[in-house]
Amino acid sequence: MSNLQSVVGFAELAKQMQKRSAKKGFDFTLMVVGESGLGKSTMINSLFLRELYGDREIPKAAERIEKTVEISTSTLDIEENGVRLRLTIVDTPGFGDSVNNDECWQPIIDYVDRQYEGYLRDESGLNRRNIVDNRIHCCLFFISPSGHGLRPLDIAVMKKLDSKVNVIPVIGKADMLTKQELQRLKKKILLEIRENGIHIYQGGETDEEENQELKSCMPFGVVSSNQVLEVGGKKVRGRLYPWGVVEVENPKHSEFPQLRNILMRTHMQDLKEVTVGIHYENYRSGRLAKSGRPFGDTQAAPATEQGDVASKLVEKEQELERMRIMMDMMRQQMQQQGGGGANV
Numbered sequence: 001m002s003n004l005q006s007v008v009g010f011a012e013l014a015k016q017m018q019k020r021s022a023k024k025g026f027d028f029t030l031m032v033v034g035e036s037g038l039g040k041s042t043m044i045n046s047l048f049l050r051e052l053y054g055d056r057e058i059p060k061a062a063e064r065i066e067k068t069v070e071i072s073t074s075t076l077d078i079e080e081n082g083v084r085l086r087l088t089i090v091d092t093p094g095f096g097d098s099v100n101n102d103e104c105w106q107p108i109i110d111y112v113d114r115q116y117e118g119y120l121r122d123e124s125g126l127n128r129r130n131i132v133d134n135r136i137h138c139c140l141f142f143i144s145p146s147g148h149g150l151r152p153l154d155i156a157v158m159k160k161l162d163s164k165v166n167v168i169p170v171i172g173k174a175d176m177l178t179k180q181e182l183q184r185l186k187k188k189i190l191l192e193i194r195e196n197g198i199h200i201y202q203g204g205e206t207d208e209e210e211n212q213e214l215k216s217c218m219p220f221g222v223v224s225s226n227q228v229l230e231v232g233g234k235k236v237r238g239r240l241y242p243w244g245v246v247e248v249e250n251p252k253h254s255e256f257p258q259l260r261n262i263l264m265r266t267h268m269q270d271l272k273e274v275t276v277g278i279h280y281e282n283y284r285s286g287r288l289a290k291s292g293r294p295f296g297d298t299q300a301a302p303a304t305e306q307g308d309v310a311s312k313l314v315e316k317e318q319e320l321e322r323m324r325i326m327m328d329m330m331r332q333q334m335q336q337q338g339g340g341g342a343n344v
């Protein structure tokens with residue numbers, strides 16, 4: 001009895017699960033949204049996709065990042081200590097620079113919904129084992145460093161997004177602000193988020209200390225660049241100014257390292273759980289309430305269709321009964337012929 005605990009071996013189970021998930025890998029999907037020209041694409045290209053190029057020089061084409069005109073996704077497979085991560089990044093066109101910005105967010109909302117709809121359809125289908133999950137686990141919402149807080153359009157779009165995805169606010173081009181200005185802007189943004197009833201990602205049941213990092217940096221002031229410069233004999237990604245270099249990977253210059261830590265390490269699992277357990281569930285239950293069916297057309301099954309199914313079942317039952325009678329008759333015949341018969 002005293003040995004039972006060591007025999008049960010839960011630790012083994014944990015190890016097995018770890019091994020299996022490491023082999024299967026993890027996936028994570030990140031989306032960037034916000035006003036045009038705040039450095040969304042630059043951040044994606046210079047930091048998340050750097051693994052694509054390794055130590056090689058970045059091709060010229062990648063250096064010149066054009067204005068994003070349509071929603072585009074890039075996928076990156078990263079392996080670290082034998083653990084695979086498939087990172088998908090969804091870049092979206094910035095809004096706010098057209099004359100009429102009404103409903104400029106609609107394509108983004110539609111995109112998020114489409115991923116949920118696709119998952120719902122696959123989950124209810126026959127090929128459930130091979131579902132490709134494209135649900136968005138986190139949305140980085142870029143805010144301008146040059147305003148005095150949130151713009152009305154930011155508020156409108158954030159309010160549209162917050163019930164659908166985990167929103168993490170980010171101040172782009174933070175190198176344009178002094179430390180003091182950045183702190184002031186952060187406070188203002190947080191106040192406006194509260195006043196407008198916007199729900200941003202709060203961090204979940206992860207470690208208190210880790211949640212503290214999330215809370216103390218929110219909204220993250222990030223700096224991005226596509227240029228690799230030499231600082232003290234070391235190659236770093238940064239922005240060169242007459243007075244020096246702003247390093248994008250230096251936590252004192254830019255909060256990108258902290259943000260990446262939150263996304264890729266401390267809060268990845270929680271972001272996924274909130275997406276699946278809260279945002280997707282919201283979508284699914286809303287969808288079921290609307291249609292009465294999990295997916296497909298929005299009409300409930302017509303009465304005649306239900307009647308058809310019932311009568312087909314009765315037919316099948318009768319057919320089975322006929323077969324049972326025939327087999328009984330055959331068995332009797334064989335016994336009468338004296339062969340003992342096979343066991344039918």
Ligand SMILES: Nc1nc2c(ncn2[C@@H]2O[C@H](COP(=O)(O)OP(=O)(O)OP(=O)(O)O)[C@@H](O)[C@H]2O)c(=O)[nH]1
Pocket residue numbers: 034035036037038039040041042043065066067068069092093094095172173174175176222223224225239
């Ligand atoms: N000062 C500064 N400039 C930046 C930073 N990140 C990007 N830029 C510059 O800002 C300009 C716009 O950058 P993009 O990455 O295209 O901005 P975007 O948010 O993707 O813009 P849209 O595609 O129009 O939505 C480019 O000239 C970048 O070099 C930054 O952190 N600081």
Ligand SMILES: [Mg+2]
Pocket residue numbers: 040041042066067068091092093094
């Ligand atoms: Mg862009």
